[in-house]
Amino acid sequence: MNYLSSLNYGNKILKSNNIRSYKLDSELLLAKALNKSREDILTNLNFTLEQKEFYMFKRLLIRRKKKEPIAYIFNQKEFWKYKFLVNEDVLIPRPETEIIVEEVLKLTSYNSSKLFLDIGTGSGCLILSIVKERPNSQGAAIDISKKAIKIAINNAKMHHLENKVKFINIDIDKFNNNKYDFIVSNPPYINEISFKRLEANVKLFEPTIALKAGLDGLRVIENIIKQSKKLLKKNGKLIFEFGENQENKVKNLLMENKFYINKVCKDIRSFPRVIVSTKLI
Numbered sequence: 001m002n003y004l005s006s007l008n009y010g011n012k013i014l015k016s017n018n019i020r021s022y023k024l025d026s027e028l029l030l031a032k033a034l035n036k037s038r039e040d041i042l043t044n045l046n047f048t049l050e051q052k053e054f055y056m057f058k059r060l061l062i063r064r065k066k067k068e069p070i071a072y073i074f075n076q077k078e079f080w081k082y083k084f085l086v087n088e089d090v091l092i093p094r095p096e097t098e099i100i101v102e103e104v105l106k107l108t109s110y111n112s113s114k115l116f117l118d119i120g121t122g123s124g125c126l127i128l129s130i131v132k133e134r135p136n137s138q139g140a141a142i143d144i145s146k147k148a149i150k151i152a153i154n155n156a157k158m159h160h161l162e163n164k165v166k167f168i169n170i171d172i173d174k175f176n177n178n179k180y181d182f183i184v185s186n187p188p189y190i191n192e193i194s195f196k197r198l199e200a201n202v203k204l205f206e207p208t209i210a211l212k213a214g215l216d217g218l219r220v221i222e223n224i225i226k227q228s229k230k231l232l233k234k235n236g237k238l239i240f241e242f243g244e245n246q247e248n249k250v251k252n253l254l255m256e257n258k259f260y261i262n263k264v265c266k267d268i269r270s271f272p273r274v275i276v277s278t279k280l281i
């Protein structure tokens with residue numbers, strides 16, 4: 001079998017299993033099976049596969065047809081400008097979370113030395129990207145999941161930032177260490193009803209603790225706001241992501257806790273997604 005007929009075979013299997021990105025996924029999986037780039041595959045469509053390479057491709061197709069996300073199959077996801085190691089212990093970094101990095105960069109200069117805290121760090125993508133961009137800064141990152149912290153530490157080592165960011169396995173409710181200039185977070189914020197409606201690739205594979213946050217989806221956000229009051233320096237910034245239909249509730253919670261709301265940023269679909277706020281007292 002050559003590359004072209006293998007791709008057609010893959011397309012057919014993935015399409016019949018309702019994988020919307022079947023064409024791209026087939027190309028990526030064939031490239032992985034052959035340990036080549038996608039470009040190598042597409043420019044050599046008449047090359048022949050060895051039997052064992054085809055079996056490897058078939059094994060990858062089986063994983064994908066069961067809806068396993070490509071990022072978990074590749075154990076890797078790009079976020080901001082960098083690659084991060086991921087597995088089923090951590091959320092796959094999302095492009096909308098990059099808004100938080102953008103906002104931090106707008107508020108700090110390249111040489112500034114700020115102290116950051118990332119709440120619910122998962123793969124560590126957020127804090128590690130920030131510290132890469134602001135090399136004189138330092139940070140701490142916490143997560144309730146021990147397995148997530150292990151992945152985040154591996155990512156810190158991969159990016160040579162293990163001495164810049166301290167990773168701690170702890171619940172935000174119990175964390176009361178130090179005073180920070182910035183607190184950033186992409187917390188779990190999905191409510192019970194929306195969770196049931198999530199696509200299979202998210203619901204079946206990504207960690208529930210990274211997604212669900214009680215009946216209204218605000219349980220962790222509430223705790224983050226309360227704790228940030230203690231953990232931020234005066235005029236420190238709290239910047240975090242929230243879900244659909246949560247903007248007003250999030251604003252109220254912040255105001256009740258004496259935060260000034262600087263701005264709300266919209267995502268690529270024009271949904272309010274990230275809030276920038278300042279601790280006033």
Ligand SMILES: C[S@@+](CC[C@H](N)C(=O)[O-])C[C@H]1O[C@@H](n2cnc3c(N)ncnc32)[C@H](O)[C@@H]1O
Pocket residue numbers: 090091092093094097119120121122123124125126142143144145148170171172173185186187188209210211220
């Ligand atoms: C939506 S994921 C975000 C991961 C990563 N920051 C990202 O943007 O890809 C939320 C993370 O918060 C963690 N988490 C959930 N509840 C927590 C809590 N009470 N305290 C600390 N971390 C928590 C989860 O384990 C998960 O890793």
